[in-house]
Amino acid sequence: LAACGRQGTETAPSPLPAEAVVAKPALIPAPMRMEQREGSFRFDAATPIFAADAAARRVAARFAEMMAATNGVEGGIRDGSGDAREGIVFAIDPEASADAPEGYVLDVTPTHVRVAASNERGLFYGAVTLWQLLSSAQGQAVRTPALHIEDAPRFGWRGLMLDSARHFQSIDEIKQLLDAMARHKLNTFHWHLTDDQGWRIESLKYPRLHEVGGCRIPAGEAGLEPRTGEPRPYCGYYTQDQIRDVVAYAAERHITVVPEFDMPGHVQAVVAAYPQYGSLGDTPPVSNEWGVHPYLFNVDEDTFGFIEDVLDEILALFPSQYIHIGGDEAVKDQWQASASVQARMRELGIADETALQSWFIKRIEAYLSGKGRRLLGWDEILDGGIAPNATVMSWRGTEGGIAAARSGHDVVMTPGSHLYLDFLQTASPNEPPGRPVQVPMEKVYDFEPVPDVLTAEQGRHILGVQANVWTEHMRTWERMQHAIFPRIAALAEVAWTPAERKDYADFLARLPAQLPRYRAFGIAYAQTPFEVMA
Ligand code: TNX
Structure with missing residues (x-):
């Protein structure tokens, strides 16, 4: 699909439960642009999910719902913008995807994930993408490759x-x-x-x-x-x-x-x-x-x-x-x-x-x-x-x-x-x-x-x-x-x-x-x- 380079190969720190590893993201529909990066991100029940405002909280709640259905794990939603640079952040950000009304930007790094869009609709699609990424493997702990996605639909x-x-x-x-x-x-x-x-x-x-x-x-x-x-x-x-x-x-x-x-x-x-x-x-x-x-x-x-x-x-x-x-x-x-x-x-x-x-x-x-x-x-x-x-x-x-x-x-x-x-x-x-x-x-x-x-x-x-x-x-x-x-x-x-x-x-x-x-x-x-x- 996109320029997929190296796959996430890091091993988990030893005390954590066994995890399923997503070898290659399986997203449907395929995003506009996706670039795989170095390393991988681990998601499990302890992963904090930050949402700074009401719109982001609604999206985070849908994300948690979907993760619960497919992987049996929700992650806890917290208020805030995740300055701690850990876990997942959902953010309405006027700078992100401003010219694409339903677009979003998704960054997965080894320590944190940021989903950003200029409006709730775009942010929701970013959440769907992140959910698909993490649910490409089964289980309550999953590890997915680091990547950068810029996405917006072809048609309205x-x-x-x-x-x-x-x-x-x-x-x-x-x-x-x-x-x-x-x-x-x-x-x-x-x-x-x-x-x-x-x-x-x-x-x-x-x-x-x-x-x-x-x-x-x-x-x-x-x-x-x-x-x-x-x-x-x-x-x-x-x-x-x-x-x-x-x-x-x-x-x-x-x-x-x-x-x-x-x-x-x-x-x-x-x-x-x-x-x-x-x-x-x-x-x-x-x-x-x-x-x-x-x-x-x-x-x-x-x-x-x-x-x-x-x-x-x-x-x-x-x-x-x-x-x-x-x-x-x-x-x-x-x-x-x-x-x-x-x-x-x-x-x-x-x-x-x-x-x-x-x-x-x-x-x-x-x-x-x-x-x-x-x-x-x-x-x-x-x-x-x-x-x-x-x-x-x-x-x-x-x-x-x-x-x-x-x-x-x-x-x-x-x-x-x-x-x-x-x-x-x-x-x-x-x-x-x-x-x-x-x-x-x-x-x-x-x-x-x-x-x-x-x-x-x-x-x-x-x-x-x-x-x-x-x-x-x-x-x-x-x-x-x-x-x-x-x-x-x-x-x-x-x-x-x-x-x-x-x-x-x-x-x-x-x-x-x-x-x-x-x-x-x-x-x-x-x-x-x-x-x-x-
Ligand atoms: C044509 S599609 C119809 C429908 C039928 C359909 C069956 C269209 C505008 N009219 O009334 O249900 O074929 O495939």
């Missing part, structure tokens, strides 16, 4: 999307995922909360959204009570308190939660609850089938009033600058078939349904801009002309992202070909059900977010990358873990590590050290990638 958007509409997860599972994201230095949790198969946000103003829209009857046996054969609905939503709790929990881990409220398509669950806002006025059931559905919002003033009310509730729950409004897969048949939609188009002088979708999204964009937020949508929001200030999430390959960047719009790359974790990862018979195409770990790793057809200036519009966890095939947390881990480690390196530092063989050499860390946190990662490698 390092995301993971979770679909809680098709199947939903418990708050505890979501928190476990947020914890794991933070330990991979990911900072954006895109929460897909509404779709044809379910509405998962409690609405105070429109309670039928979660009461009716939150329930579907699964197809086949899963939808029947085993004894009586009665319909067994699959129901669930997150209360506003639970959502606030998740948002706060994420923020403590330096993760922004970006909600998604899909429109004008993927709204069958909404129309099931409030048919007056659908284009045709009929009342469908909440869907229990996967794939693309025909239901579209109407385009009259009542419908916009409803959407804006719901957005207001969402904005109050999610402080995120970006609000995802979907925009994908809106087949236009219902708009074509609806007399009132056609009349509205004539009135507005809108030529076709693609132009109508563009008008629709522009209207929502103006609403969100008026509230100081930014609209984000799937790449279909380019069709018929993109709204000013809209940001594009490129999922049908990178083409949409390229077009958006060329026209001066910001982009998050999340191509299905490389970053969809609902695709299987190997040809092993032990893969659980999933979408049939394969996205092996190496393919995730090899994704390059900034296409070389872009100029440097256009390339700066690529905010970053995100992997998506669609859950049609992931009924359980176990399956989700299989899909996410360890591919999330490859994603982390795509999102964080400078392109010229990426090296798949080296990544594979570091990956084994990551696995005991997963186990320590009870993460049931996929074994299939390792069967293939064996």
